[in-house]
Each structure stands twice: as structure tokens, then as C-alpha cells.
Amino acid sequence: MERRNFLKISAAAGAAATITGCQSSADDIESRPDDNTPAPSAEQVNWSACLVNCGSNCPIQVFSKDGVITRIETDNKTTDQYGVNHHARACPRGRALRQRTYATDRLRSPMKRVGKRGEGKFVRISWEQAYSEIAAKLQDIQQTHGAESIYMHYGTGAYYGFSSNVATWGRLLNLNGGFLDHHWDYSWAGVYAACMATYGYQWDSIGGSSLSEIENSDLFVGFGFNPNEIRMSGSGEGYDFVKALEANKKDIKVWMVEPRYTDSMRGNEDHWLPIRPGTDAALVEAVIHQMISSGWVDANAKAFLDKYAVGYDRASLEATKTQVAADSDPYIASHAQHVDPDQNYHDYIMGVGAYASQGARTPAWAAAICGIPEARIVALANAIMSAKAPYISAGAGVNRHANGDQATRAIYTLAIMTGKIGQPGVNSGAMPTSFSFAISGMPTGTNPVDITIPVYTWSDAVVRGEEFTGTSDGVRFKASGAYERVDNNPAKLSTNLKAIINCAGNALVNQHSDSNGTAEILADDTQCELIVVSDCWMTPSAKFADYLLPDSTWLESDDYANDSYASGQMAYATFMSSALTPLGESQSMYDICAGIAKAMGKGDLYTEGRTGKEWCEKLYQETKAMHPDLTMPDSYEEAQKEGVFRKYMPSSVIAYQSFINDPVSNPMPTISGKFEIFSLSLARKAATWTLRPGDRITPLPQYVITWEGYEDQAAIDAGYPLQLCGYHTKGRTHSSYHNVPWLREAVEDAVWVNPIDATARNINDGDLVQIYSERGTIELPAKITPRVTPGVISLGQGAWYAPHKDGQVGPSGHVIDAGGCINTLTKYHPSPISKGNPQHTNRVQLVKA
Numbered sequence: 001m002e003r004r005n006f007l008k009i010s011a012a013a014g015a016a017a018t019i020t021g022c023q024s025s026a027d028d029i030e031s032r033p034d035d036n037t038p039a040p041s042a043e044q045v046n047w048s049a050c051l052v053n054c055g056s057n058c059p060i061q062v063f064s065k066d067g068v069i070t071r072i073e074t075d076n077k078t079t080d081q082y083g084v085n086h087h088a089r090a091c092p093r094g095r096a097l098r099q100r101t102y103a104t105d106r107l108r109s110p111m112k113r114v115g116k117r118g119e120g121k122f123v124r125i126s127w128e129q130a131y132s133e134i135a136a137k138l139q140d141i142q143q144t145h146g147a148e149s150i151y152m153h154y155g156t157g158a159y160y161g162f163s164s165n166v167a168t169w170g171r172l173l174n175l176n177g178g179f180l181d182h183h184w185d186y187s188w189a190g191v192y193a194a195c196m197a198t199y200g201y202q203w204d205s206i207g208g209s210s211l212s213e214i215e216n217s218d219l220f221v222g223f224g225f226n227p228n229e230i231r232m233s234g235s236g237e238g239y240d241f242v243k244a245l246e247a248n249k250k251d252i253k254v255w256m257v258e259p260r261y262t263d264s265m266r267g268n269e270d271h272w273l274p275i276r277p278g279t280d281a282a283l284v285e286a287v288i289h290q291m292i293s294s295g296w297v298d299a300n301a302k303a304f305l306d307k308y309a310v311g312y313d314r315a316s317l318e319a320t321k322t323q324v325a326a327d328s329d330p331y332i333a334s335h336a337q338h339v340d341p342d343q344n345y346h347d348y349i350m351g352v353g354a355y356a357s358q359g360a361r362t363p364a365w366a367a368a369i370c371g372i373p374e375a376r377i378v379a380l381a382n383a384i385m386s387a388k389a390p391y392i393s394a395g396a397g398v399n400r401h402a403n404g405d406q407a408t409r410a411i412y413t414l415a416i417m418t419g420k421i422g423q424p425g426v427n428s429g430a431m432p433t434s435f436s437f438a439i440s441g442m443p444t445g446t447n448p449v450d451i452t453i454p455v456y457t458w459s460d461a462v463v464r465g466e467e468f469t470g471t472s473d474g475v476r477f478k479a480s481g482a483y484e485r486v487d488n489n490p491a492k493l494s495t496n497l498k499a500i501i502n503c504a505g506n507a508l509v510n511q512h513s514d515s516n517g518t519a520e521i522l523a524d525d526t527q528c529e530l531i532v533v534s535d536c537w538m539t540p541s542a543k544f545a546d547y548l549l550p551d552s553t554w555l556e557s558d559d560y561a562n563d564s565y566a567s568g569q570m571a572y573a574t575f576m577s578s579a580l581t582p583l584g585e586s587q588s589m590y591d592i593c594a595g596i597a598k599a600m601g602k603g604d605l606y607t608e609g610r611t612g613k614e615w616c617e618k619l620y621q622e623t624k625a626m627h628p629d630l631t632m633p634d635s636y637e638e639a640q641k642e643g644v645f646r647k648y649m650p651s652s653v654i655a656y657q658s659f660i661n662d663p664v665s666n667p668m669p670t671i672s673g674k675f676e677i678f679s680l681s682l683a684r685k686a687a688t689w690t691l692r693p694g695d696r697i698t699p700l701p702q703y704v705i706t707w708e709g710y711e712d713q714a715a716i717d718a719g720y721p722l723q724l725c726g727y728h729t730k731g732r733t734h735s736s737y738h739n740v741p742w743l744r745e746a747v748e749d750a751v752w753v754n755p756i757d758a759t760a761r762n763i764n765d766g767d768l769v770q771i772y773s774e775r776g777t778i779e780l781p782a783k784i785t786p787r788v789t790p791g792v793i794s795l796g797q798g799a800w801y802a803p804h805k806d807g808q809v810g811p812s813g814h815v816i817d818a819g820g821c822i823n824t825l826t827k828y829h830p831s832p833i834s835k836g837n838p839q840h841t842n843r844v845q846l847v848k849a
Contacts, residue, residue: 041066047643048555049574050094052733053156055434055566056233058090059574059644060097062555067581069098069555075234075644082243083648088563088572089234092747093733096740097555101583103739105538107550108584117523117531118509120543127585127595134547135599137530138176141499147178147449149465149498154182154455155505157535157736158551161439161560161573162616163590165503165534170444172593173501175602178448180497182455183476186511189456189836190399192482194408195430197679197833198416198701199656200669202482208393208430210653211237212569214244214252216425219387221380223257223280223411224395228264230728231566237432238264240568250389250425255380257283259725260752260794261787273380274789276710277725278401278841279370280394281410281703283377286366288417289349290381293360300385301419308663309416310670311678311700314353317341320672324680331487335671338683338699345413345677348700361703369703369710371789389425390418396431397727402706402841405833409679409701416675422660435649437562437571440622442615450478451491454835459518459828461497462528468493471689474835483669484681489688499530503589504551506735508533508541513828513839515801515821516776516814519544534589537739540801540821550586557588558613558640560620572646575620575639588612677701682833695832708827708843720773720843722757722793726822729796738800749820750783752794753846758784761846768849770810771795773842776824777810778817779849793846797822797839811847 048060061073074090110130115121141150152173155165173179184192188205195205214220228238245252245268255271256264257280265272275283291297297305305312310320318341325336340354347353351360359365363377384390394411398404408429415421415429453461454474461468468475470491480486502508508531512518522528522544533545536553560575587595590612597606610618613636620636630647633639658666667673671680683699691697694707705711710723731747732738751771753763763769765784770777771793780799788794802819810816817824826839 043070044579046577046579047574047640048557048576048578049561050090050097051159051554051561052093052736053159054093054233054236054733055231055564056088056236057159057561057564057567057574058088058094058233058235059572060090060094060555062578062580064579067579069101069580072098077644083569085646086570087234088567088570088644088646091232092730092743093737096737096742099740099742100737101553101555103537105739106583107536107538107542107548108586109550110585111548113546117525117544117546118519120538122548127587130547130549131595131599134532135596138173138499138596139600141530142177145495145498148180148451148493149495150176150179151458151461151497151500152179152181153458153500153502153505154185154507155503156185156734157506158504158554159561159564160554160557161562162442162619163557163559163588163612164441165505165589167442167444168589168593169501169503170447171442171606172597174445174447175597175605176600179501180449180493181447181452182458183452184455184834184836186455186507186837188396188399189454189834190401190404190831191394191396191408191431193405193834193836194399194412196482196484197405197682198409198412198670198676199428200483204428204430206431206433206565207653207655208432209391209427209655210569210649211240211244211432212652213425213427213654214241214391215247216250217248217389217391218250218252218425219383219390220252220254221257221384221390221392222255222264222395223393224397225256225393226258226262226264226395226397226728229262229730231568232730233567235563235567235570235572237434237566237568242268253383255383259789259792260727263730271376271380273372273376276369276371276789277723277792278403278407278706278709279703280398281403281407281701282361282366282369283372284410284414285349285361285703286363286377287381287384288414289361290363290378291385291417292346292349294385296385297417301417304419305416308660309675309677310672310680311345311676313346314341314344317344317678320680324672332485332671335680335684338687339678339680343678343699345700348702371791384414384418387418389423390420391425391427392418392429393427393431394429397840400837400840402709402829402831402838403704404838404840405831405836406698406701406704410703413677413701416677421655422657424654426654428655430655433653434566435569435571436565436567437573437645437647438623438626439560439562439573440619440626442619451493452476452478453493454830456830456837457835458497458500459512459521461493462521463496465493465496474830484671485669497528499532500528501532502541502545503534506539506541508544510540510735510801510821510823511798513823513826513837514775515817515823517828534592536586539735540819549592550584551592552582552586552588556580556582556586558616560616560623569649570646571649572644573623574644575636575642577640590615685833691832692829697832706841707829708841712843715843718774720845722844722846723791724771724773724822724825724842724844725792725794725840726797727794729798732796732798735798735800738798748781748783749796749799750781751846752785752788753782754788754790754792755784755786756790757793757846758782761848763846763848769846770816770849771825771844771846772810772812773825773827773844774812775827776814776817777812778820778822778824779810780820793844795820795822811845
């Protein structure tokens with residue numbers, strides 16, 4: 001079903017339901033003999049927001065009667081002038097919030113596990129019992145195993161400003177003596193590592209030039225760049241991208257590199273390069289070979305590279321080695337010993353010197369790997385060389401591969417090789433800068449645990465956390481922050497994980513790799529002794545809880561939220577109110593944690609004598625003080641009535657313009673102080689870290705053959721000829737909204753199969769198929785389409801893990817996952833550098849069911 005038809009049907013159904021409800025109420029009243037029966041209540045309107053992890057937090061108008069939602073509207077209260085006050089309109093997900101709030105799997109009461117973990121067998125308990133038992137267990141585990149054994153897991157299903165999982169549970173756990181936190185996230189771990197290695201600062205990964213700079217560009221090259229599906233908000237990056245293309249007067253040409261023809265193309269692109277997953281670095285290397293071999297780099301970019309970058313040629317590395325060795329900081333100086341001038345980028349690309357045996361990275365070489373014809377690779381290189389202002393951007397999907405850290409670095413290097421970073425219309429290769437509405441949050445207190453683990457490695461830490469070190473598993477000191485200027489090698493985790501707090505998240509099983517294997521780890525309650533889940537719905541992860549605590553939904557909450565992290569160039573905040581009656585006994589995470597804190601004897605320390613709404617008032621005043629340029633009401637309650645406050649990005653951002661204008665006064669936070677094509681921090685990691693078999697770290701952003709990648713002949717020989725690559729479906733945000741039937745109908749969960757691969761397997765459109773790997777089997781319909789590269793099948797991630805209840809076994813020898821969760825098939829194998837998520841690298845087979 002097309003989205004416009006879905007919206008028409010949704011609106012009609014909502015209106016019909018509202019009218020029918022009103023008529024029934026009126027008929028009931030008219031039939032009663034009691035003249036004192038009260039008249040039906042009027043429909044009430046409150047502002048709330050959709051708070052899932054799509055990057056936008058769209059404002060929502062909630063219409064209700066007698067504490068029950070009647071209909072949902074989105075932002076429509078301004079004159080809708082783009083760049084001034086345009087609507088932050090919600091996508092179909094936000095418009096389906098009535099259905100989601102009243103979903104049949106909504107959690108209504110606190111519960112305690114009575115069966116085996118994962119069976120989903122619980123008994124209802126009182127809140128007081130939940131508070132006291134959880135408090136006692138957390139205190140006991142902290143005293144017995146230490147604060148490092150209590151882990152608060154990644155959860156992004158509810159981006160509250162006040163009652164978020166990070167603030168509420170973080171505050172509680174710190175009062176209990178601290179907890180183990182994580183660094184990175186499931187989406188961008190490789191992006192962060194790539195940016196820190198190349199540009200020095202983690203958050204520059206989303207600090208590229210504003211999308212509005214596309215107006216000043218004559219070429220756009222996007223690798224895995226898909227904002228019109230991932231960022232669908234009416235005030236998101238997808239809208240900004242389209243508006244920037246509309247405003248462009250420079251005859252811009254758009255090249256998209258992607259295994260799947262996405263909705264961000266659909267006529268916006270001039271060229272689609274249907275690349276094989278995980279081979280982006282090979283394509284980039286061939287483009288750069290063309291730039292060097294043609295003489296273009298020497299004539300147009302060499303002076304830029306000499307001044308602003310490290311690693312292009314031998315002379316650059318010789319000078320850097322001398323400079324770094326003389327640094328007054330011993331840690332910085334220690335990197336010099338790992339700099340080998342023979343390992344320079346020019347020689348690597350051209351296949352000379354130390355790289356003579358591997359040969360040159362020519363377009364012909366790359367074509368055989370990435371599936372892009374040689375002539376088209378040359379055409380892309382010519383387009384980049386001819387462009388006056390090329391805007392190059394790597395979407396986050398590139399990093400979610402077995403060597404995605406380096407593939408992302410390769411794209412950053414392509415931007416550097418143009419010699420144009422810092423100019424109008426030019427980007428650094430990073431994701432674009434979004435403007436954000438600053439808000440104040442509840443303080444969490446002090447956590448004495450001074451280390452963090454990569455978020456993706458948590459399941460391994462349950463089994464062998466006491467073995468985790470900085471050199472084997474990426475443990476980091478908190479003091480290192482978002483930079484690579486602190487020695488993390490000595491960092492160490494002293495214990496296995498004994499307690500997991502999982503709130504507003506589904507990464508216990510569903511969003512984590514190898515769902516079957518992860519379920520086995522969690523099912524053993526002799527390893528992890530306590531799992532607490534707080535959520536609104538019975539997700540696959542919730543079934544693995546020991547204690548299940550029902551959170552109230554956004555629409556039932558007094559809270560606030562800003563625009564999140566990728567809402568584009570307009571910042572906004574929504575001050576949320578509710579006239580709804582929370583279902584059952586559900587409570588806010590603040591009230592839940594306050595109850596546990598009280599049972600610990602720390603209730604006053606936790607609340608500081610404030611209710612949730614009183615905290616909102618305090619934090620509103622702090623937020624208001626951050627925005628002297630806006631006229632905001634005197635009180636939180638008044639702000640709730642007004643609802644939405646917005647402001648537009650004051651000026652366009654051009655990535656690294658200050659560094660280019662004055663590199664001495666504004667050095668990069670890398671080890672060398674410059675852009676690093678040869679990464680000094682990675683050279684040190686390559687020399688000092690212990691890696692898993694088959695993994696490799698290189699100081700240069702090299703294409704590397706990986707496990708289950710295109711060139712993994714062993715996986716092919718084992719019977720897995722197809723590459724499987726996930727994507728973000730429009731019908732969910734990660735796994736959020738999967739339990740809404742409207743959205744399952746509007747955006748079908750089906751595996752995309754190229755007609756060539758379908759014909760070879762006698763599969764027709766709509767056939768039920770099975771996909772299997774060494775780790776599991778899933779079953780779902782096939783969608784036959786030329787919009788996916790031959791040899792590649794593509795599946796939207798986030799469907800809910802649901803092993804067949806009758807125990808039916810698939811070709812892999814595992815119980816078939818009838819839910820179609822892609823992570824039933826993915827491999828747990830952290831990426832070499834970031835120890836991050838490689839879930840787009842998979843070898844599978846496809847058969848008709």
C-alpha cells in the first residue's frame with residue numbers, strides 16, 4: 001500500500017471511530033430516564049511528542065475524551081514557511097500512536113518471572129513488592145560483585161527530556177554505588193571510530209556541513225545516504241535534503257551509492273551505483289587512483305594535502321614522525337614509533353613501494369569486487385575532479401559492516417583528497433550538522449565506575465567480562481571522552497555482568513546479533529542473576545525479564561522533549577501534557593525509580609522532595625534560561641498549553657572552515673593536529689591490540705576482505721551464496737511500532753529479492769520463503785524487485801523475534817523465527833576497531849518455504 005493511501009485510510013478510520021463513539025454516547029444518554037445524567041465531556045487537546053529513535057521527536061496533538069484518546073493530529077499550528085516556522089509533521093508512525101498506545105500487548109501491571117527466562121511466563125505482583133525485591137537484589141549484587149557487575153543497557157525507545165531511562169535509572173544506580181555504562185551505540189559505533197581516527201573528535205561524525213550547503217554544490221555523492229526513509233519527519237534531514245536540491249541553481253548532479261534503490265532517490269538522483277554490500281572502500285580507492293594517476297591530485301590537491309593532512313605521501317609521514325616524537329606529552333609522543341613512512345596512501349593506492357606486491361587499486365580491480373562497471377567508476381572520478389564544490393557524505397549504514405570503520409574512513413579520505421574541505425558547498429564526508437533545541441535534564445549524580453564497555457559487547461561480558469581489557473575488547477576510561485588522546489590500553493573490567501537494567505529498549509534479544517545465541521546466554525540465570533525490564537509493551541526482550549515494570553507511554557506523561565539529534569535545520573521543543581488515564585498500574589520511570597530508591601532507604605536523596613511535575617518545572621526554568629532569544633512563558637504549566645517552541649539554525653555550517661582558515665590557532669584534535677589519512681591512533685592499536693581471527697586494523701583506510709563479505713569464499717562454499725543487508729524500514733523505528741497492525745499492512749515485512757536471484761530459485765512475488773544462515777532461519781514473504789543488487793537480498797531490520805510456538809525447525813537446524821527478525825541470522829563478531837555492530841555483513845541462503 002502506498003503511503004498516501006495509508007494516510008487517507010488512517011484518517012478516515014480515525015474519523016469514523018470518533019463519530020461512532022460520539023453517537024453511541026449520545027444514544028446512551030438519551031435513553032436514560034435520569035435527567036441528571038451529565039452531558040458528554042468535550043474533546044480535550046494536549047501536546048505530546050513521538051519519542052522514538054528516528055532523530056526527530058515530532059510534536060503530536062492528542063485529542064481525548066474522559067481520559068481516552070479519540071484521535072491524533074500532528075503539528076499544524078503555524079503558517080508553515082520553510083526555514084522560518086515549517087511544520088514538524090509526524091510520519092505514519094507518529095500518526096499511529098493511538099493504535100500503539102492501546103496495543104493488545106500493552107503492559108499494565110508489575111510482574112515477576114515464574115518460568116524459564118524467555119518463556120514469557122509471569123505473575124502479577126504489587127508495586128511495593130517490585131520495589132522491595134529489586135532494591136534488595138541490586139544492593140546485594142553491588143555488595144557481592146561490585147558496581148561494575150551492574151550494567152545499564154542501551155535503550156532508545158523513549159527520548160524523554162526529564163523521565164528518560166538514562167536520567168532516572170542512572171540517578172538510582174548511582175545512589176546504589178554506581179554501575180557499568182557503555183560507550184558508542186548500535187547505529188554509529190564504526191562512524192565514531194572512523195571520525196576519531198581521521199578528524200579526532202567523535203561527534204564530528206554528525207558535524208558535517210549543513211544540508212543547506214547543497215544549495216552551493218555542483219555535485220552530491222551519497223554513500224548509503226537515505227534520509228527520506230530514515231528521517232521522514234516534516235522537519236527532518238529528508239525534508240532539508242529535498243528543499244536544498246530544489247534551491248540549488250548550479251545544475252547539481254546527484255550520485256547515490258547503495259545496494260538498494262531507496263526513496264531518497266526516486267528521481268532525485270542522476271546516477272545510482274548499485275554496489276555490493278561492504279565494498280565501498282574498494283570503490284573509493286579506485287576513484288582516488290583515477291584522481292592520482294590522471295595528475296589531478298598533483299595539480300589541484302597536493303598543496304592542500306601537504307598543509308592540512310597527514311599520510312598522503314612518504315614526506316608527510318617522515319615530517320609527522322619527527323613532530324610527534326618531540327611532543328611534550330609522553331602518550332602522544334609514543335605514537336611516533338608506530339609511524340612507518342613506507343605505509344603512505346599514495347603508494348598504497350598506486351601499488352608501488354611497500355605495496356608493489358598487491359598491485360594498484362585501479363577501476364578494473366574495484367569493478368570485480370564492488371560490482372560497479374569500470375566505466376562508471378571512471379565517470380564518478382571525473383565528476384568529482386570536475387566539481388567545484390563536491391558535497392560527499394557517508395550514511396551510517398556504511399559503518400555497520402565487518403570492517404565498516406575503515407569503509408567510513410575511506411569516504412572521509414575521498415572528501416579530503418578533493419582538497420576543497422572548508423569551502424561553501426563542500427562536506428567532510430560526515431553526516432550533516434543538525435540544529436538542536438538545548439534542554440536541561442535531571443542530574444544523575446556521580447558514578448565511581450571509571451570505565452565503559454562497547455555497547456555491542458555486553459552479551460559477551462555476561463560470559464567473560466572479567467577478561468575484558470582495553471586491548472582485547474575496547475574497554476575505555478571515561479576520562480578519554482570523545483577523543484583518542486588518553487591511553488585506554490590499561491583499562492580493564494573486573495567482573496562478569498550480574499545484573500542488567502533494560503529500559504525503553506529491545507536490544508536484549510531483538511536488536512542484538514545472533515538472537516538465538518543471545519537468548520541462550522540470557523536463559524542461564526546462573527550467569528546474569530538479575531534482569532529488570534521497564535517498557536510499555538511485551539517486546540521480545542521483555543520476555544527475558546525477571547521483573548517486568550510497566551512504564552507509562554509518552555502520551556500519558558507530563559514531560560518535555562527537544563527535537564532529538566537529526567531533525568535538520570529547525571530546532572524545537574515540545575512541553576508535553578496529558579489528559580489520559582494511564583492504562584492499568586503503569587507509572588513513569590521517575591516514579592518507578594523513586595519507589596525503588598525509597599525501598600533502598602534513599603528516597604529523599606532521589607526525589608529531593610519533588611514530584612515528577614515539580615522536577616519538570618525546575619528543569620523548564622533552566623531550559624528557559626538557555627534561550628534568551630525566545631519568548632517563553634513564565635511557568636512549565638503555561639508552556640504545556642502552548643506546546644511547541646521552535647527556532648531556525650542561525651547560519652549554515654561549513655565543516656572545518658575554521659581549521660582551514662587558521663590551522664595553527666584551530667588544530668584538529670587528532671594526534672598530529674591535522675586530518676589523518678594515516679591514522680596515528682590506529683597505527684598504535686594495530687601494534688598493541690589483540691584481535692579476533694580474521695580481523696585486521698590498518699593505519700590507512702584500506703579495503704579489507706572480511707568474514708561473510710563478498711569475497712568470503714569459505715562462506716560461499718559452505719552453502720551461503722547470497723549477501724544479506726538490512727535497512728531501516730518506514731514501518732518501524734528500529735523495532736518500535738512493530739506491534740501496530742496498521743503499519744504492518746502499510747509497510748510489508750518482506751525480503752527484497754532481485755528477479756535474477758528469484759528466477760534461479762523459482763520464487764515468485766509474495767511467496768513465503770525461508771532465509772537461513774549458520775545461526776538461524778526466518779520465514780517471511782518475498783518481494784521481487786529490480787531495486788536491489790543481484791546477489792544481494794535486503795530486509796528491513798526491527799521485526800520482532802518470534803520462534804515458532806510448535807518448535808518447527810528450519811534448514812539451519814534451529815527453530816524457525818516466524819517473526820522475521822534479521823538478527824536471527826546475523827553474527828556476533830564485533831568490528832575490529834570500535835568493537836561495534838557489523839549486522840549488515842551476512843552470508844545466507846534463500847529457499848521457497
